Amino acid sequence: MTNTTRRCAAAHPDDPTPCVGPHDAVLVLDRNNHGANGCEHHGARLLASLVGGRVVSGSVDGAAIRVHKAAGATEPSQRSHAENRHPAIDMNDPLVLTALQAVRRHFATTRAALSEPDPGQAEAALAASSREAHDALAAAGLSDLPNGILLRLVATRLGYQP
Ligand SMILES: [Zn+2]
Incomplete structure (x- = not known):
């Protein structure tokens, strides 16, 4: 079930990995509030690449928190940017x-x-x-x-x- 031709908007063209879960699980925003809907997997990768980016849950409750944590954990080179990153917008807050x-x-x-x-x-x-x-x-x-x-x-x- 690897379909790389139709992936979420957060998937980077150079990243061949397939989506995980709904394609609108989260909305990832950059510092200028330009947004891309994405699955949790690609949302985390996109967020990790952004300085001042943030993530909002879309169709999946709690997805923003998981993506935020995954982005901080999977990209050690980006950890120095963590303080620049807005926290996830928690819909249960x-x-x-x-x-x-x-x-x-x-x-x-x-x-x-x-x-x-x-x-x-x-x-x-x-x-x-x-x-x-x-x-x-x-x-x-x-x-x-x-x-x-x-x-x-x-x-x-x-x-x-x-
Ligand atoms: Zn995806």
């Missing part, structure tokens, strides 16, 4: 969940503001939900995640339909 819920509320408030007849009230509601989301993201260490990634996390983890 209450702070992360709280942050995603706050972001979802902000999205909902934004949508509601579009049909709010009183501009002053819409503005106040948006300012409040924006501040709440900002604070919750900061508490979870996710302040620098771009909106596209946040929307994706909220949609996949909380079932938000924009």
Whole structure:
């Protein structure tokens, strides 16, 4: 069952190894928040090659933590970069969940503001939900995640339909 022609997006062309598990088990982000979905095997290899990269669980719960550990363990030459690497974003972390819920509320408030007849009230509601989301993201260490990634996390983890 070695299929190297259709592999996850995290697989490096020079690395002939096959995928292990779902191809969207994790999302690996570089320091500029460019992301690639990957299986746990190639996600770990990709993460190990990145300075300032990080990993988020995708379709497999707990995958980010395993990939983060594997990346640190399998590439001794990259260990010096470990301190530059963001920790894995743990979806079981209450702070992360709280942050995603706050972001979802902000999205909902934004949508509601579009049909709010009183501009002053819409503005106040948006300012409040924006501040709440900002604070919750900061508490979870996710302040620098771009909106596209946040929307994706909220949609996949909380079932938000924009
Ligand atoms: Zn793979």
